[in-house]
Amino acid sequence: MSKQKLVIIGNGMVGHRFIEDFVEKADLEKFSITAFCEEPRVAYDRVHLSSYFSHHTAEELSLVKEGFYEKHNIEVLIGERALTIDRQKKIVLSQTGREVAYDKLVMATGSYPWVPTIKGNESQDCFVYRTIEDLNAIEATAKRSKSGVVVGGGLLGLEAAGALKALGVETHVIEFAPVLMAEQLDQQGGQMLRQKIESIGVNVHTGKNTQEIIASGETARNTLKFADGTSLEVDFIVFSTGIRPQDRLSRQCGFEIGPRGGIAINNQCMTSDPDVYAIGECASWNDKFFGLVAPGYNMAKVAVDNILGRENEFEGADMSAKLKLLGVDVGSIGDANGRTPNCKSYVYVDENASVYKRIIVSEDGKSLLGAVLVGDTESYSDLLQYKLNGIELPKHPDTLILPAHAGGEKVSLGVDSLPDTAQICSCFDVKKSDIADAVAAGHHTLDAIKMETSAGTGCGGCIPLVTQLLNSELSKLGVEVNDYICEHFAYSRQELFHLIRVEGIKTFSELLAKYGSGYGCEVCKPTVGSILASCWSEYILSSDNNGLHDTHDIFLGNMQKDGTYSVIPRMPGGEVTPKALSALASVADQYELYTKVTGAQRIALFGAHKGDLPDIWSQLIAAGFETGQAYAKALRMVKSCVGNTWCRFGVQDSIGLGVELENRYKGLRTPHKMKFGVSGCTRECSEAQGKDVGFIATDSGWNMYVCGNGGMKPRHGDLFATDLDKETMLKYLDRFVMFYVRTADKATRTSVWLENLDGGIDYLKKVIIDNKLGINDQLEMDMAAAIGRYKCEWTETLSDDNQLKRFAHFINSDLHDENVVFTPIRDQKRPAFIEEKAPTYKINLEEV
Amino acid sequence: MSKWIPVCAFNNIYIGTGVCALIEGKQIAIFRPSEKEQVFAIDNMDPFSRSNVLSRGIICEHKEQLWVASPLKKQRFNLIDGSCLESDQVSVATYKTRVKEGNIEVQL
Numbered sequence: 011m012s013k014q015k016l017v018i019i020g021n022g023m024v025g026h027r028f029i030e031d032f033v034e035k036a037d038l039e040k041f042s043i044t045a046f047c048e049e050p051r052v053a054y055d056r057v058h059l060s061s062y063f064s065h066h067t068a069e070e071l072s073l074v075k076e077g078f079y080e081k082h083n084i085e086v087l088i089g090e091r092a093l094t095i096d097r098q099k100k101i102v103l104s105q106t107g108r109e110v111a112y113d114k115l116v117m118a119t120g121s122y123p124w125v126p127t128i129k130g131n132e133s134q135d136c137f138v139y140r141t142i143e144d145l146n147a148i149e150a151t152a153k154r155s156k157s158g159v160v161v162g163g164g165l166l167g168l169e170a171a172g173a174l175k176a177l178g179v180e181t182h183v184i185e186f187a188p189v190l191m192a193e194q195l196d197q198q199g200g201q202m203l204r205q206k207i208e209s210i211g212v213n214v215h216t217g218k219n220t221q222e223i224i225a226s227g228e229t230a231r232n233t234l235k236f237a238d239g240t241s242l243e244v245d246f247i248v249f250s251t252g253i254r255p256q257d258r259l260s261r262q263c264g265f266e267i268g269p270r271g272g273i274a275i276n277n278q279c280m281t282s283d284p285d286v287y288a289i290g291e292c293a294s295w296n297d298k299f300f301g302l303v304a305p306g307y308n309m310a311k312v313a314v315d316n317i318l319g320r321e322n323e324f325e326g327a328d329m330s331a332k333l334k335l336l337g338v339d340v341g342s343i344g345d346a347n348g349r350t351p352n353c354k355s356y357v358y359v360d361e362n363a364s365v366y367k368r369i370i371v372s373e374d375g376k377s378l379l380g381a382v383l384v385g386d387t388e389s390y391s392d393l394l395q396y397k398l399n400g401i402e403l404p405k406h407p408d409t410l411i412l413p414a415h416a417g418g419e420k421v422s423l424g425v426d427s428l429p430d431t432a433q434i435c436s437c438f439d440v441k442k443s444d445i446a447d448a449v450a451a452g453h454h455t456l457d458a459i460k461m462e463t464s465a466g467t468g469c470g471g472c473i474p475l476v477t478q479l480l481n482s483e484l485s486k487l488g489v490e491v492n493d494y495i496c497e498h499f500a501y502s503r504q505e506l507f508h509l510i511r512v513e514g515i516k517t518f519s520e521l522l523a524k525y526g527s528g529y530g531c532e533v534c535k536p537t538v539g540s541i542l543a544s545c546w547s548e549y550i551l552s553s554d555n556n557g558l559h560d561t562h563d564i565f566l567g568n569m570q571k572d573g574t575y576s577v578i579p580r581m582p583g584g585e586v587t588p589k590a591l592s593a594l595a596s597v598a599d600q601y602e603l604y605t606k607v608t609g610a611q612r613i614a615l616f617g618a619h620k621g622d623l624p625d626i627w628s629q630l631i632a633a634g635f636e637t638g639q640a641y642a643k644a645l646r647m648v649k650s651c652v653g654n655t656w657c658r659f660g661v662q663d664s665i666g667l668g669v670e671l672e673n674r675y676k677g678l679r680t681p682h683k684m685k686f687g688v689s690g691c692t693r694e695c696s697e698a699q700g701k702d703v704g705f706i707a708t709d710s711g712w713n714m715y716v717c718g719n720g721g722m723k724p725r726h727g728d729l730f731a732t733d734l735d736k737e738t739m740l741k742y743l744d745r746f747v748m749f750y751v752r753t754a755d756k757a758t759r760t761s762v763w764l765e766n767l768d769g770g771i772d773y774l775k776k777v778i779i780d781n782k783l784g785i786n787d788q789l790e791m792d793m794a795a796a797i798g799r800y801k802c803e804w805t806e807t808l809s810d811d812n813q814l815k816r817f818a819h820f821i822n823s824d825l826h827d828e829n830v831v832f833t834p835i836r837d838q839k840r841p842a843f844i845e846e847k848a849p850t851y852k853i854n855l856e857e858v
Numbered sequence: 859m860s861k862w863i864p865v866c867a868f869n870n871i872y873i874g875t876g877v878c879a880l881i882e883g884k885q886i887a888i889f890r891p892s893e894k895e896q897v898f899a900i901d902n903m904d905p906f907s908r909s910n911v912l913s914r915g916i917i918c919e920h921k922e923q924l925w926v927a928s929p930l931k932k933q934r935f936n937l938i939d940g941s942c943l944e945s946d947q948v949s950v951a952t953y954k955t956r957v958k959e960g961n962i963e964v965q966l
Contacts, residue, residue, distance in 0.1 A: 529891070529892075529918070532916040532934070536916065556872045556874065557875045560916065564875075569911065571909065572907075573914075815870075816872075819910075821870060821877040821879050821888075822880060829903070844908050
């Protein structure tokens with residue numbers, strides 16, 4: 011039997027999603043699949059397009075896993091446009107002359123930006139905002155421009171304005187309506203959004219009808235003339251005045267078209283031709299078309315099911331949205347403008363914090379009709395569940411939007427009250443029951459749930475809800491959910507940290523007596539040892555605390571597999587003088603240490619006997635080195651490039667900053683090791699985005715990234731703040747590091763810490779930048795104290811005869827451990843394998 | 859009956875830590891868990907890595923017994939019977955100890 015031929019026209023987000031879903035559900039042996047992709051690259055994430063300017067690679071936006079199409083034998087015709095469809099012969103003809111036959115055809119042609127007919131809009135300084143190519147063109151123009159304007163103050167227009175801001179040009183937004191985001195927000199909400207956006211330096215002009223663009227100006231290349239007689243001079247213009255379904259090909263091939271455009275489809279997503287489906291922004295369902303990705307994903311699913319002969323119907327879509335525009339949280343649910351007859355509203359306004367919240371409820375006050383949230387979207391997911399599932403509102407609905415301090419007790423929508431069919435993740439249409447099933451099947455962590463169900467892997471807005479649900483399902487299963495550090499302390503690391511700090515506890519035994527039980531173990535002892543060191547910065551080896559630490563902290567070096575130690579002196583920012591280098595070389599030579607440059611821009615000496623460590627270190631310290639804390643859960647190093655000191659591309663002094671940061675935070679004990687990176691320009695040679703904290707130079711300061719990670723589970727850091735000056739940067743950094751030290755669980759890297767932090771990066775910004783918890787002064791004070799108490803642990807150890815005694819391998823002999831044996835390798839040495847040792851065997855063999 | 863061999867002063871071992879002693883050519887790890895005059899002696903060689911490191915592990919309590927966690931890969935060895943919490947295939951030898959007039963003595 012020959013294979014059924016499936017052809018998809020369009021490889022945008024929805025077109026690709028269709029293929030993914032098809033691959034998952036269909037027996038691929040029975041199909042041959044071909045996709046037309048007009049753009050020069052396969053599907054990418056258009057929703058997060060503006061992040062292209064901050065992260066800057068098309069690969070990162072790509073939605074297609076490497077090798078996905080090849081693996082499933084799917085032919086993707088990149089850069090090839092479908093020119094016409096012969097519906098009689100069932101053939102698609104492309105612009106290269108290729109003919110592709112189909113049995114079933116799926117139109118996923120998306121939409122195109124609509125640009126109003128304004129005189130002068132064909133100028134080369136005019137752009138639209140839709141594809142990576144558009145972005146490249148905008149970026150190139152921005153480089154030779156001082157100012158830009160986005161025409162259109164809707165959702166996408168504000169995204170575009172964010173992109174202009176990130177490109178460092180003076181940014182304007184023009185809106186025809188009297189308010190921003192008129193589709194999603196009411197007037198007061200739009201006003202609050204405007205205030206917030208203006209406060210970060212974007213110029214907003216509402217009620218402006220652009221009539222003409224003149225290619226001249228006194229201060230800029232172009233002048234926009236408005237209907238009210240006013241004008242605005244800017245260098246370039248980006249149009250974001252709405253989208254229209256891309257239905258040209260379908261019109262030309264005689265498909266039925268919706269009255270407002272778009273390919274008309276029925277509930278099965280089928281067009282007027284039963285062998286042709288249409289999904290996403292190009293489709294018109296009940297005379298409506300949907301400009302959001304979630305309904306498109308839903309249509310993709312419906313089309314797949316129907317092609318495979320399963321029942322599934324598209325039932326319309328909820329157009330609620332939660333997003334972040336220019337750093338402002340915005341949420342809109344249902345009837346945001348209160349157009350339902352006899353509806354009633356509750357409004358909360360905090361002009362001080364620029365927060366506006368409004369809920370619109372039914373006449374009887376029992377059901378939620380809509381909501382507008384600006385500046386604080388914490389209650390979004392709860393409100394959305396009320397709306398989508400028709401859950402009865404509490405007696406006083408205003409408690410849903412009042413802040414906790416306003417008297418009203420926080421009424422949180424318990425996940426238990428949601429029906430099994432409640433949609434938890436709208437990006438991937440994951441229902442409550444899907445998550446419950448996954449938990450029951452043994453997926454007991456947030457990461458596992460994400461992997462299994464995809465929930466929370468789209469926009470991430472549902473993660474708090476997924477977490478609640480996970481915990482609730484776990485407790486239903488009788489799995490105890492606790493974050494106790496071990497059997498000896500019924501507290502989390504964070505709780506122990508607070509107890510130690512607040513009560514001024516200085517020793518493990520004191521803490522154990524007050525808050526623990528038993529003797530302690532290899533988990534709680536080093537954790538508490540680290541907290542004591544973070545809190546009081548006292549010499550880590552005071553005799554009281556000696557037994558708490560892992561051997562690398564006790565002997566101030568990392569133990570290697572044969573029981574020897576590594577020696578890694580600090581080289582801040584990777585700088586080392588030739589003289590210091592020769593001192594290091596002579597020590598390495600004297601003790602025959604294996605020598606290697608590490609991944610942390612410094613030099614490590616391996617194979618040192620414990621008993622030789624004090625001698626080795628006293629020579630290094632005499633040569634001006636100090637300990638590199640390579641053995642500790644602490645700031646290891648700050649990787650830097652040479653920046654504008656040497657590099658012809660550098661725009662800031664990255665090496666100077668690297669050295670300064672490393673010296674500022676060295677020695678501070680943290681829940682896990684930390685690494686920083688500083689790059690002197692956008693080329694990012696220091697890989698700062700792969701570090702716990704990274705700085706990338708801009709023309710006017712530094713962009714700060716946090717919670718990146720290399721290692722086992724690489725993660726790019728999140729952009730935390732832009733164009734920082736030195737003073738602000740150090741403030742943020744002090745607070746960030748101290749907040750992490752205070753709140754992270756044991757042995758948790760910043761990346762995992764952030765992923766488990768309720769509210770994620772936005773919450774972190776609120777704490778660090780907006781002082782949401784009111785603890786920033788304290789964090790800065792704690793950090794200042796810790797910095798002030800820094801001492802080189804090796805210098806201290808060498809001055810204490812009692813401590814030095816511990817370094818001998820034997821308590822009762824000066825001998826070395828004779829089991830430590832080396833074998834030559836590449837002009838150096840390595841630990842001998844067990845079969846290479848065994849000296850007694852050797853003798854016997856020689857005798858035989 | 860084998861003799862008691864003197865090793866070192868009891869106070870030479872910090873509370874909550876271990877040391878390694880060379881006794882008749884053997885490397886023996888000696889632990890002092892608390893202030894009490896009580897020490898434990900086991901072989902210093904970690905049977906997993908075949909390196910002499912156990913004296914440098916953290917003393918810990920599990921199942922109401924004392925163990926030492928290897929500093930290399932954290933397998934735990936019982937201070938009294940030498941058994942391993944992670945595997946019943948391996949164990950380490952243990953030795954009798956006593957504290958006499960402020961000095962630690964071990965019986966091989």
